[in-house]
Amino acid sequence: MYKNLAAAFAAALLSLPATSQPPPPLKIAWVHVAPLTPAGWVRQHEEGREAVQAALGQRVQTxxxxxxxxxxDAERVIRDLxxxxxxxxxxPSFGYMEPTLKVARDFPQVKFExxxxxxxxxxxxTANARYYEGRYLAGVAAGRMTRTHVAGYVAGFPIPEVLxxxxAFTLGMRSVDPAAQVKVIWLNTWFDPPREREAAMTxxxxxxxxxxxHSxxxxxxxxxxxxxxxxIAYHSDMRFAAPDAQLLAVTHHWGDYYTRRARQVLDGTWKPQQFWGGVRDGMVKVEHFGPRVPPAVRDEVLARQRDLAAGRLNPFAGPIQDNRGNPVVPPGRALSDERILGMDFLVEGVQGTLGK
Known part of the structure; x- marks a missing residue:
């Protein structure tokens, strides 16, 4: 009797539906080229990470x-992750591209961006934003506000994104102030506050x-x-550091993109795409105008931002020539995305060279 009862009990247990365990969270990591500070490149990408965690909750671990x-060092860290x-x-750094590719070959089951x-x-x-669209708009504001017809540009490295x-900043400035000149100083580093300050003072x-x-x-x-x-603040609103000096901020926003890509890994639809978003996609904005900006200047810049979003304005529409007098884009034409992505020249109005 007891054997029959035991067998029946065991059979009943086996017939019960198995309790489904939730899958382990997707582990997602970001590698940053500079320290996390209250504003700047790393801060914007950290806000993107926070957006992913908030949107996906326990499905991810970031x-x-x-x-x-x-x-x-980058290869070592990426491999360890x-x-x-x-x-x-x-x-998120141009110099991480080759280390990322090298590690990816050894970990085909891992997705890399x-x-x-x-x-x-x-x-x-790969993914990037059309930061140049915001730069063009900032140039319009600078052209309206300058009194000397001279702007400065502190730049990290002469890679296409920076060029x-x-x-675009120079073209935007000269669209409202044809006499404007832009002087550039190359740092050959992304993060060195004392040298950034020294370059600005120069x-x-x-x-x-x-x-x-661009640092x-x-x-x-x-x-x-x-x-x-x-x-011009870059990456983030920086009025806390320059409450009177900020003209406006060119900001970028990664939360939507990062969240979308994480969802695609979770649902198995992730593919190795190439994405390049801009003002139209909400990835780049000009905002946070400073107290010295007249309403008319703010309204003009925001109107051009709407034109960019609608496709009515192209910062690299001709005629354009380089700063040595050579034609680059004829009237009625515009640079292709391929040419923009491989940019290797300075436009008329830039005082400087491509550096090293």
């Missing part, structure tokens, strides 16, 4: 590693009364505040 130099079981790894890179692989996607921004001493920059700290903004000049 972390970031900051201040990782490009090169061998892959070995720890991270299934999606974002590497090379942010600002351009080389893909079966498990490596796009420098050239440009102010060379008659620039407004500066823009990762708020040092240029603070220098403008100190000297009573104007500056």
């Amino acid at each position: 972390r970031s590693v900051e201040n990782v130099p490009e090169g061998a 892959a070995q720890q079981g991270y299934g999606l790894i974002f590497t 090379s942010i600002t890179g351009y080389k893909t692989a079966p498990n490596v996607a 796009q921004g420098l050239n 440009l102010f001493n060379q008659q620039a009364d407004v500066v823009a920059f 990762a700290s708020t040092a240029v903004m603070a220098a403008a505040q100190e000297r009573g000049k104007l500056a």
Whole structure:
């Protein structure tokens, strides 16, 4: 009798539906080229990470590693993350492209996103934003606000992304101030606050009364505040560092893109695409105008931003010539995306060379 009861009980247990366990969370990592600060490149990507965690909750587990130099250190960190079981790894720096590709070959089951890179692989996607659209709009504001007809530009490296921004800024400025000149200083680094500040001070001493920059700290903004000049914030709103000096901020926003790509890994639809978003996609904006900007200037810039979003304005529409007098884009034509992505020239109005 007892044997029969035991057998019946065992059979009943076997017939019960199995309790389904939720799948383990997707582990997602970001590798950052500079320290996490209150504003700047790393801050914007960290806000993107936070947006992913907030949107996907327990389905994901996110972390970031900051201040990782490009090169061998980047490869070591990326490889270590892959070995720890991270299934999606974002590497937001141009110099991380080759290390990312190298590690990806050894971890085909891991998805990688090379942010600002351009080389893909079966498990490596690339993404970037059309920052140059915001730079063009900032140039319009600078052209309206300058009194010396000279702007300065503190730049990291002469790679296409930086040249796009420098050239678009100059074209935007000269669209409202044909006499405007833009002086550039190359840093050959992304993050070095003392050198960023020194470069800004040098440009102010060379008659620039407004500066823009493509580096990762708020040092240029603070220098403008100190000297009573104007500056274009980049990546983030930087009024906390330059409450009187900020002309406007060119900001970028990664939360929607990162969340979309994480969802695609979770549902099995991720593919190694190449994505390049801009004002139309909400990835790039000009906003956070400073107190010295007249309403008419703000309204003009925002109107051009709407034109960009609607496709009515192209910053690289001809005629354009380089700063040595050579024609680049004839009237009635515009640079193709391929040519923009490989930009290797400086437009008329830029005082400087491509650097090293």
